[in-house]
Amino acid sequence: MSQTGTLSHFDLKEFLDEKYETYNEPGFVEDDPVSIPHLFTKKQDREISGFLAAVLAWGQRKTIISKCRQLMEMMDWAPHDFILHHTTDDLKPFLAFKHRTFNATDTLYFLHYFQQFYRQHDSLEEAFTAGLKPQDETVEQGLVRFHEQFFGQEDYPERTRKHVATPARKSACKRINMFLRWMVRQDDRGVDFGIWQQISPSQLVCPCDLHVDRVARRLGLITRKQTDWQTALELTARLRLLDPQDPVKYDFALFGLGVVEKF
Template identity: 65%
Template sequence: MQNDLKSFLDEKVELYNQPSFIPDDPISIPHQFSKKQDIEISGLFAATLAWGQRKTIINKCNELIKMMDHAPHDFILNHAENDLKQFLTFKHRTFNPTDTLFFIDFLKSHYQKYDSLETAFTNGMKCNMEVYLTNFHNTLFEHPDAPDRTRKHVATPVRKSACKRLNMYLRWMVRKDNKGVDFGIWDTIKPSQLICPLDVHVERAAKRLGLLQRKQTDWRAALELSENLRQIDPKDPVKYDFALFGIGVMEKL
């Protein structure tokens, strides 16, 4: 039975883990860039804004990238205060100018000290994903003037969240293969450690396939699903995100 499930899922991964997946997905935003830091920054915004209709998400992200002169890293490090005024009009659902400007300020501070955003998750240590995600949240909000309202846009396992968008972002940055979808530009976090992004589509497919029993869509559910996927492929469990998302969205089982 396990072998049948693996064969079925591997077939779906092969179908959906293809460049044709990119244009209609928020991952298309960081795919506009080749510089590591541009990919990290645009990817973080794309993942953070990834709720609602995918077409709207992509349009809003492109609007944001245009405000950064299509050079996110250079803009983050070298913008003048006057350059920030344009962001006072930017809004996506409940993500408003306060949130955008806080992210820009955090990113500037971070890249003045570090070469990569991976450090904000790892603090240079080898840990598990719960620690990495908690580190990122704590690092992001360590500034005493960090706005409380922005916290709702950045999940953490401490609040028992499934951390769907951050896990998706980490999949983009960490997974390494030759398919051209995920970037695989980070090395401290290993693909085997990743947690599957758990949204309504993935959850529905996982439950139908017997990969998830837990009723609540929370951190424990994300861990349960990921551990079951790890039984199928210990080195790259989250490649099955492509299969489950594809089944959940495109095929609806």
């Protein structure tokens, strides 16, 4: 029987399936950045708030959630309407916004991008599928094309590029992959939304954050020494052996094992 770490393939699948069932449930939402898009019911509100929450998702989770709620307050708790109709004066409060290295310059550019995009498109899904083909094994080309498009605006601030990752720079793209999991994965567990239909869950790449990375290495799911895009692909390929249609569901298991159980 094939081995993964100290567990056989069958035992590993059984173990991670059990942890997936444990952690993919509504109680997961409250202390996680995914709680921000859960504040809304409108598709575009979930996309905008979710993308911002994912991009800001580094540091202590309580601080992340607090900062995201602050942003939503500045948008009058109607992000899509604000994006489409705000005036120059409406942007003044954002000049004081800061989360770690994400500052007012970055915030204003994000708002500008969103306004340009949503005035021409109905859903942010269109930005991520522009470079993606149905037969592509993963979303890699979609992420590359999205990054190019995101910074296709004139006079974009160079400093803002560090806040939107791309596989073209070998980044693991953990925050964007997390955002895509929220938007694409479909189940009835109450965490992920499944509101995008043009990307298959089988194409998603596992978000490779610190906790997931550590647990995956302990389980023998990652062999690469560094953590980059190829590492995220390696982990996802191993998870695809356990569930070819929905490999990223195991993000719940790996994250829960790392954060809650200190595995």
